[in-house]
Every structure is written in structure tokens, then in C-alpha cells.
Amino acid sequence: MATILRQTGLVDPRVTTVQASIDMATRPHTLDGLTVALLNNGKSHADLVLDATHRLLMERYHLQGTKNYEKGTPGAASRTFPLEIIEDIADQCQVVINALSD
Numbered sequence: 001m002a003t004i005l006r007q008t009g010l011v012d013p014r015v016t017t018v019q020a021s022i023d024m025a026t027r028p029h030t031l032d033g034l035t036v037a038l039l040n041n042g043k044s045h046a047d048l049v050l051d052a053t054h055r056l057l058m059e060r061y062h063l064q065g066t067k068n069y070e071k072g073t074p075g076a077a078s079r080t081f082p083l084e085i086i087e088d089i090a091d092q093c094q095v096v097i098n099a100l101s102d
Helices: 046-060 083-092
Strands: 035-040 065-070 095-099
Touching: 035 046, 035 083, 046 065, 046 095, 065 083
Parallel strands: 035 065, 035 095
Antiparallel strands: none
């Protein structure tokens, strides 16, 4: 009878980390007069969160406006927004709110 030997590998579970620091974006003192981007990342109920957020913003501030953005494809929540959307947000909006919901 033959004996089958299998090679076993070990994985080191320790993670090597790299320290980095990034300055937070400057926050505006008010949202009055600004355009706010509302990002729907495609998770379920994100649209409900953004609708409620939009209503509250309109009640509390005199916004220039809001712009809604969606990733647009099912299962897109784990992917980044397309570059053209990011560029449009940077050109058109001063504040971004991203809905992460389930």
C-alpha cells in the first residue's frame, strides 16, 4: 500500500502595518450656499438614508443645491465610484455625504 504525503504550509497571521497620517478635509462652518453631493453606494436602504438626510438638510440650511450620485450596478457597493463621478463631485460640490446602509 502506498503512502501519500502532502506538503503543509504555515501562514503567519501577524500583519505588518505601515503608519501614515492624512489631514482631514477642512469643514465648512455652515452648509448655507453650498452644493452637497449625496452618494448612494448601492447598499440596500441607502436611498432611504439619503432621502431622509436630504429632507433634514433642506429644513436646516439654505443650500445652493444637492446632487445625487449612484454607482448604478448591483453588487457595486464594494467597488469605488468611477473616476468620472469623482471628478464631477470635485467640480460641482463642496460637501459630500456617503450613505453606507443595509
